[in-house]
Amino acid sequence: MTTPIHPTPEDSRFFNELSRLEPSQETDHRILEGAGFQLGRQNGMSQIRRYVFQSVLWAAMIIIATLIILFSPELNPNNSSSTPLSNNSNSQGSPAGSLGTEAEEELNRDSFSADAPESIVSFPEPDGYQEENPRSLSHQNNTSSHPVRVRSDNFVGPERPQVASSENTMGSASQSVSEKQTHLQRSIDRLARESSVEIRRELIQLQKQAEQIPPEKKELKLLIEYKISEALKDLEALQANMGGRRVGTEDLQKDP
Amino acid sequence: MQTDRELIQVYLKDADDSEDAFRRFYWRHRQSLYVYILSIVRNCETAEEVLQETLMTFLRHVKNIESQSSFRPWLLRAARSRSIDRIRQENRESQATRKVALRAETKSIPDPADLAGSGLSDEVIRILVSLPVEQSEVLILRGFVEMTFAEIGELTGVTENTAISRYRYAVSKVRETMIQGGKGDYSDSSHSRG
Numbered sequence: 391m392t393t394p395i396h397p398t399p400e401d402s403r404f405f406n407e408l409s410r411l412e413p414s415q416e417t418d419h420r421i422l423e424g425a426g427f428q429l430g431r432q433n434g435m436s437q438i439r440r441y442v443f444q445s446v447l448w449a450a451m452i453i454i455a456t457l458i459i460l461f462s463p464e465l466n467p468n469n470s471s472s473t474p475l476s477n478n479s480n481s482q483g484s485p486a487g488s489l490g491t492e493a494e495e496e497l498n499r500d501s502f503s504a505d506a507p508e509s510i511v512s513f514p515e516p517d518g519y520q521e522e523n524p525r526s527l528s529h530q531n532n533t534s535s536h537p538v539r540v541r542s543d544n545f546v547g548p549e550r551p552q553v554a555s556s557e558n559t560m561g562s563a564s565q566s567v568s569e570k571q572t573h574l575q576r577s578i579d580r581l582a583r584e585s586s587v588e589i590r591r592e593l594i595q596l597q598k599q600a601e602q603i604p605p606e607k608k609e610l611k612l613l614i615e616y617k618i619s620e621a622l623k624d625l626e627a628l629q630a631n632m633g634g635r636r637v638g639t640e641d642l643q644k645d646p
Numbered sequence: 647m648q649t650d651r652e653l654i655q656v657y658l659k660d661a662d663d664s665e666d667a668f669r670r671f672y673w674r675h676r677q678s679l680y681v682y683i684l685s686i687v688r689n690c691e692t693a694e695e696v697l698q699e700t701l702m703t704f705l706r707h708v709k710n711i712e713s714q715s716s717f718r719p720w721l722l723r724a725a726r727s728r729s730i731d732r733i734r735q736e737n738r739e740s741q742a743t744r745k746v747a748l749r750a751e752t753k754s755i756p757d758p759a760d761l762a763g764s765g766l767s768d769e770v771i772r773i774l775v776s777l778p779v780e781q782s783e784v785l786i787l788r789g790f791v792e793m794t795f796a797e798i799g800e801l802t803g804v805t806e807n808t809a810i811s812r813y814r815y816a817v818s819k820v821r822e823t824m825i826q827g828g829k830g831d832y833s834d835s836s837h838s839r840g
Contacts, residue, residue, distance in 0.1 A: 395813055397789075400824035405789050407770045413680045417694040418672075421701050425657070425668045428705040433660050 589625045593618055649715040650674070654708055672701065675718060678791045679725050685786040686729040686779055696732055700725045722791070722801055726783070773823050777816055784809050785816035 600614045648656075648670075656667035679700065684693040703724055704717070711720055766774075774782055780802070787798045788809075798809040 395810065395817060398821060400821040401789060401817060404770060404773065404820050404824055407767055408681055408786070408790055409677070411681050411684065411766065412677050413694050413697055417698060418676070421672060421676075421698050422665070422669060424698065424702055425672070425705055426665060428702065429657065429660055429664060429668075432658075 586625055589621045592621050596621070650717040651713060651715055654717070658708070675721055678718075679721055681790055682722060682783065682786050683725050683729050685774060685782040686726065687732055688774060692732055692736075693729075696725065696728045699728050703728070718791075719797070719801065722787070726801065769823050769826075773820050776823075777819055781812045781816035781819075784812040785820065788813050789817075 596614050596618050600611060600618075603611045603614070648667075650671060653667045653671040657664045657671065676697070680693055680697050683696045683700075684690065687693050687696060700721060704711075704721060708717075711717065713720060777785065783802065784798055787793045787801070788795065793801070795806045795809045795813070798813075799806040802809065804812075
């Protein structure tokens with residue numbers, strides 16, 4: 391005869407007695423305490439993981455930003471000096487130090503620092519506006535894309551002496567002759583500025599190449615230095631052509 | 647009434663009521679787990695250790711456990727695995743200490759003294775000790791945890807019919823023993839562990 395699986399009074403008595411079984415209070419306490427510890431541990435680990443992730447993320451962002459600055463010609467501090475309108479900051483910055491040559495220092499000093507207002511920056515505008523050079527302005531301040539447009543009648547920089555010197559030089563000559571001369575000077579300056587920019591870019595490229603040359607390859611390094619010196623000569627020649635336009639500091643000191 | 651998952655979600659939020667949520671979850675499962683483990687390991691201290699290990703394992707993996715509402719199947723499965731592991735471990739240790747004959751026999755025929763402190767009556771202890779593990783666990787899972795035979799078969803890795811068959815053998819032994827004991831004094835229930 392098969393035993394029925396339906397509960398009988400004996401079964402109930404057996405299971406009722408089993409229901410009195412329970413773990414000790416000490417075990418309960420250990421388990422509840424362990425649960426609290428486990429929760430704290432999990433939260434602590436997740437917090438540590440979060441910190442590590444954030445740190446790695448920041449490090450990666452810094453590395454990426456550094457690489458972008460180093461390898462982007464637009465953002466490289468060395469390249470930022472390749473534009474005429476940023477020469478004032480360039481003269482105070484690090485390009486001379488980064489290039490590490492006397493030629494570079496001379497380059498910066500002669501063409502882009504103290505004499506810069508005379509040779510490059512000052513472009514007197516008959517109509518009262520200084521000419522805007524998109525290339526130059528885009529390089530002047532990389533963090534700002536606002537166009538730089540300066541009125542010469544409000545501008546207190548070297549432009550007004552330049553305008554004044556131009557007028558003083560011409561004296562009482564006719565207005566048309568003055569305008570032609572001004573226009574001619576501006577054309578020459580623009581040409582010289584663009585040429586000097588190209589030369590400067592070349593120098594920057596050479597500088598990068600020179601930095602990557604291992605010390606054992608002296609010949610290549612010498613070749614690049616030679617190229618730099620050639621570029622400097624070109625630049626000096628350009629500046630010599632611009633010399634006639636240099637009005638002189640005495641004119642700059644005159645207040646119209 | 648909150649489900650297991652809801653309670654555990656409250657617990658994992660680490661809020662003020664986390665401790666209370668886990669306490670309610672634990673109280674919901676502690677007795678059934680303990681009795682089930684005890685039916686396998688047949689030792690009160692070992693059962694408590696296995697219970698603690700099971701719940702700590704559960705808490706370590708709770709975020710990865712997929713469950714609709716109740717964690718009971720997972721807990722029972724973990725408890726069963728750990729109980730069997732513990733039995734194997736003790737068998738290896740007993741063999742290593744060269745108490746081979748005595749201890750090996752002990753595992754096949756458990757010592758009633760291991761359950762003496764459980765507060766159970768002699769008849770119940772005799773039933774738990776005399777039944778094979780396969781039958782006693784089906785007996786507990788069906789009669790105490792109130793699982794279906796299909797669930798028991800899934801948990802223990804046997805077919806539903808096998809689970810029913812094992813339950814029949816077990817319940818037959820229970821009735822036989824209880825009837826014999828009923829001729830004596832059944833009212834002795836003063837062994838509660840407090």
